[in-house]
Amino acid sequence: MANITQLQQTMTILLTEIADQLAKESGVIIRERKLKGSTFAQALIFGFLSKPEATYSELSQSAASVEVWISKQGLEQRLTMKAAEFFRLLLDKMVSYQFVSQSKVQPLLDRFQGVFIRDSSIIQLPKELSEVWQGVGGSQGENAALKLQVCIEYARGSLQGPYLQDGRIHDQKSPLDRLELPAGALDLADLGFFNLDVFQQQSQKDIFWITRYKAGTYLYFSDGRPLSLLTWLKAQKANQIELPVLVGAQHRIPCRLLAAKVPQEVADQRRRRLREYARKKQVALRPELLALADWTLVITNVPEEKLSLREALILLRIRWQVELLFKLWKSQGKIDEWRSQKPARILCEIYAKLIGLVIMQWILIINLWKNADRSLVKAMKVVQKFALTIALFFRNETMLTEVLDKLQKCIQADSRIEKRRKKHSAFQLLNSCLPNGNA
Numbered sequence: 001m002a003n004i005t006q007l008q009q010t011m012t013i014l015l016t017e018i019a020d021q022l023a024k025e026s027g028v029i030i031r032e033r034k035l036k037g038s039t040f041a042q043a044l045i046f047g048f049l050s051k052p053e054a055t056y057s058e059l060s061q062s063a064a065s066v067e068v069w070i071s072k073q074g075l076e077q078r079l080t081m082k083a084a085e086f087f088r089l090l091l092d093k094m095v096s097y098q099f100v101s102q103s104k105v106q107p108l109l110d111r112f113q114g115v116f117i118r119d120s121s122i123i124q125l126p127k128e129l130s131e132v133w134q135g136v137g138g139s140q141g142e143n144a145a146l147k148l149q150v151c152i153e154y155a156r157g158s159l160q161g162p163y164l165q166d167g168r169i170h171d172q173k174s175p176l177d178r179l180e181l182p183a184g185a186l187d188l189a190d191l192g193f194f195n196l197d198v199f200q201q202q203s204q205k206d207i208f209w210i211t212r213y214k215a216g217t218y219l220y221f222s223d224g225r226p227l228s229l230l231t232w233l234k235a236q237k238a239n240q241i242e243l244p245v246l247v248g249a250q251h252r253i254p255c256r257l258l259a260a261k262v263p264q265e266v267a268d269q270r271r272r273r274l275r276e277y278a279r280k281k282q283v284a285l286r287p288e289l290l291a292l293a294d295w296t297l298v299i300t301n302v303p304e305e306k307l308s309l310r311e312a313l314i315l316l317r318i319r320w321q322v323e324l325l326f327k328l329w330k331s332q333g334k335i336d337e338w339r340s341q342k343p344a345r346i347l348c349e350i351y352a353k354l355i356g357l358v359i360m361q362w363i364l365i366i367n368l369w370k371n372a373d374r375s376l377v378k379a380m381k382v383v384q385k386f387a388l389t390i391a392l393f394f395r396n397e398t399m400l401t402e403v404l405d406k407l408q409k410c411i412q413a414d415s416r417i418e419k420r421r422k423k424h425s426a427f428q429l430l431n432s433c434l435p436n437g438n439a
Helices: 004-026 037-050 055-063 072-078 083-093 195-204 229-234 264-281 289-291 309-318 318-329 344-368 376-390 397-413 427-430
Strands: 115-125 144-155 158-166 186-188 209-213 219-221 240-247 253-262 295-300
Touching: 004 037, 004 083, 004 344, 004 397, 037 055, 037 083, 037 318, 037 344, 037 376, 055 072, 055 376, 083 158, 083 344, 115 309, 115 318, 144 318, 158 344, 186 229, 186 309, 195 209, 195 253, 229 289, 240 309, 253 309, 295 309, 309 318, 318 376, 344 376, 344 397, 376 397
Parallel strands: 115 186, 186 209
Antiparallel strands: 115 144, 144 158, 209 295, 219 240, 240 253, 253 295
């Protein structure tokens, strides 16, 4: 069970004993005269968590909060490639720890043994870092990019990742594609993870999945006859329809095809995006894709008695919560921005910021996650205000626990989102599935 004591103990061991050990292994700290691996990590992690745009002077002040007196010039000299490797190793250790909220979840989510949302996001890097993280394109493959792979169990907030990959690697080669889910779990993944082999294996293990239909995937009626999707859709009179189908020319996976017609303005917006994508990639745009833009198309192996068409579409909307997490990390955590153009400093900054964001997620799981109407934006602002206070009392177990307790109370005080009358928030959509629910 995630609680303040567990959080305090985990943070302490990771940012003291383990950090010191990794500093020696990476060679970033040889003689502990002024700086240890633990205090080096605390200074940068809490410094960037407090202020993602921190200057060397401000990071030097952050170091002072953990009783390390080092000039901004001295700190700058410490941000080497060995230091970057140290922070990368520490991040790897951080993501191996899991915190889970034990609070009661909403009934729609509680039908499954966890609702797992997988997705990735790209950070474009200077070309000088192409030997560390390879991007896409370039005549000599000189572009640099870092891909973050994340899975969040939405019902209880557990975070897996971020796992780091070259930007050029396809999502289907992600560590998350080999993620072992429990029987009865629900997998919600972006189209980049669309893999019939995985869907078939999950169905055989009693794992549920919902995904958007990938254009060009073969469909068959339940009796094995080929299904011409566009022809079938044009013959329908209802705006929401479903059909039992078999998916894949070789796999023939039994599932449900769900189709919901979208408003004209939505369809037009989708077509504009398709044309823009085809223009940028200089590829031909198939007329079938433009026609299918009139519909939201979903395939799922969740049976109708467990999940209605409307509920399936709501869960598909919930998948966007991981997109909002990445947006938060970039807009407030600024993981894709840096003040320096020095490659080593950039990597140190990115890794340290990601570690801080993992810690932030642990903090939010303890109390905030039980609130369906939680605002991660408001909560993160509170965590950022407390970051240097956490650093200041990090070596005092009693005081650190007290600071974390007060932080939780401040988050609870005002980290809620208001109900919307038009475009409903995720918690409103989920609440609309309650008996007599009213979003």
